[in-house]
Amino acid sequence: MTKQKTPLILVSNDDGILAKGIGSLIDFVKDLGEVVVVAPSFPQSGMGHAITIHEHIRLDKSGFYGDIEAYECSGTPVDCVKLAKHFILKDRKPDIVLSGINHGSNSSVSVIYSGTMSAAIEGAMEGIPSIGFSLCNYDHDADFEPCRKFVRQIVLASLKDNFPSHTALNVNFPLVKEGEIKGIKVCRQAMARWQEEFENRKDPRGRDYFWLSGNFTNLDAGEDTDEAALAKGFVSVVPCHFDLTSYSVLARVNEMMR
Amino acid sequence: MTKQKTPLILVSNDDGILAKGIGSLIDFVKDLGEVVVVAPSFPQSGMGHAITIHEHIRLDKSGFYGDIEAYECSGTPVDCVKLAKHFILKDRKPDIVLSGINHGSNSSVSVIYSGTMSAAIEGAMEGIPSIGFSLCNYDHDADFEPCRKFVRQIVLASLKDNFPSHTALNVNFPLVKEGEIKGIKVCRQAMARWQEEFENRKDPRGRDYFWLSGNFTNLDAGEDTDEAALAKGFVSVVPCHFDLTSYSVLARVNEMMR
Secondary structure, three states, X not given: OOOOOOOEEEEEOOOOOOOHHHHHHHHHHXXXXXXXXXXXXXXXXXXXXXXOOOOOEOEEEEOOOOOOEEEEEOOOXXXXXXXXXXXXXXXXXXXXXXXXXXXXXXXXXXXXXXXXXXXXXXXXXXXXXXXXXXXXXXXXXXOOHHHHHHXXXXXXXXXXXXXXXXXXXXXXXXXXXXXXXXXXXXXXXXXXXXXXXXXXXXXXXXXXXXXXXXXXXXXXXXXXXXXXXXXXXXXXXXXXXXXXXXXXXXXXXXXXXX | OOOOOOOEEEXXXXXXXXXXXXXXXXXXXXXXXXXXXXXXXXXXXXXXXXXXXXXXXXXXXXXXXXXXXXXXXXXXXXXXXXXXHHHHOOOOOOOEEEEEEEEOOOOOOHHHHOHHHHHHHHHHHOOOOEEEEEEOXXXXXXXXXXXXXXHHHHHHHHOOOOOOOOOEEEEEEOOOOHHHOXXXXXXXXXXXXXXXXXXXXXXXXXXXXXXXXXEEEEOOOXXXXXXXXXXXXXXXXXXXOOXXXXXXXXXXXXHHOO
16 A cells, blocks of 8 residues: 555454444544445354355445444355455455454464454455454453554554565454553464363253363463463464465475375 | 274265265275264355354264264364264274365365365364365266275375374365376465455345355466466375464564564
């Protein structure tokens, strides 16, 4: 973007257009450019990089954010970005895609499951500077105010011309009070896993059903990870790409296939 | 695994348990170990790494594959792997997770959207050697027979002890006749994009709805990519990891955030 132009800011999320987190994000950035919101009609947490191909998609204008142009979409977070780019904004390319603020952490391997980050990664795939924001608080009524200053700082820095191409920033906020945030740390994704536990229940007709639950385990003692930064009260920023190639094992796999 | 033990082979897919592709995969590997199938009840293409957290999940035993232990699951491909690991197989860790054979390509950036590959990546996250197979043919009644020899070769190679940890292989088969497949090439993921086109239609009540469609564009002239291998009639094998950190831009993003 050129500095003279008002930046076009596309905002989405995965908790749905009515979530408090996206409302806060819109509020934090609305004076930094022209904001257009395209977000799911309903919560879409855990949707990963899902797209809707077996169903049609609905898109409706929403008056929920007053003067701000907003649309609710029946599809996934990735659908929202695709529809925004190719249908709503047409030949106007956003200067930045912002997603969130998610109610709950998307640090470490959670990035893979995250609809919030998938919207941002879809932006990166389109060659747009993109950022996903998440607060380590799953509460419906979480207080996002401590994030305000850092959201603005990160967005302003990302609107400058040196944002790396085809990159999405995974930004997580620690669950601490405003004055307690120590600063921003650029990190790598921690190696961790979810230890699932399925709750097996019986419906009134005696048939089994399951609820997914689980516990997060950090397997990574590194001091340079997002988990380490968050544990110390820093905002973690992990630059993410979408090339899944594991370059370090190419030679070994080549050997295996002989 | 030890060579003495019969390998435990977990099979899933994203086209659903009744798809021809998973039937072929089961047929190709059933003599290589003990096969357990946990696959979606319905097609789940494009589900990416989605998990089901807002809905409960159903799991039912299926007699569709005769003597082979099989379950259909109402959830996503990733749910299938999680349920298999934590509920069905309990303390029996699979020696390998196989997913597919997908009806359609999952090469290049399609890996991000692919339910087939997400099932494999979930296996990799659990520390299990994992492979997603896809044939570059979207036909419901595609002929998977040309894949047989290569599926067996790749699975047998992967059951040896040198499979790289936390890795999933993304294997794509070119759409050519059996004798025309030139061999196997280990590759990197090509840089490419989907150029979406949304078809905007009106329902009988005059309300808009949309269908996602699009065209794939390869932006990568590299000879070492999966796209290049497939175009020349090779089976492409891309080893994938789930660390999305873009290490090459860490310093630059650090600079931006100062």
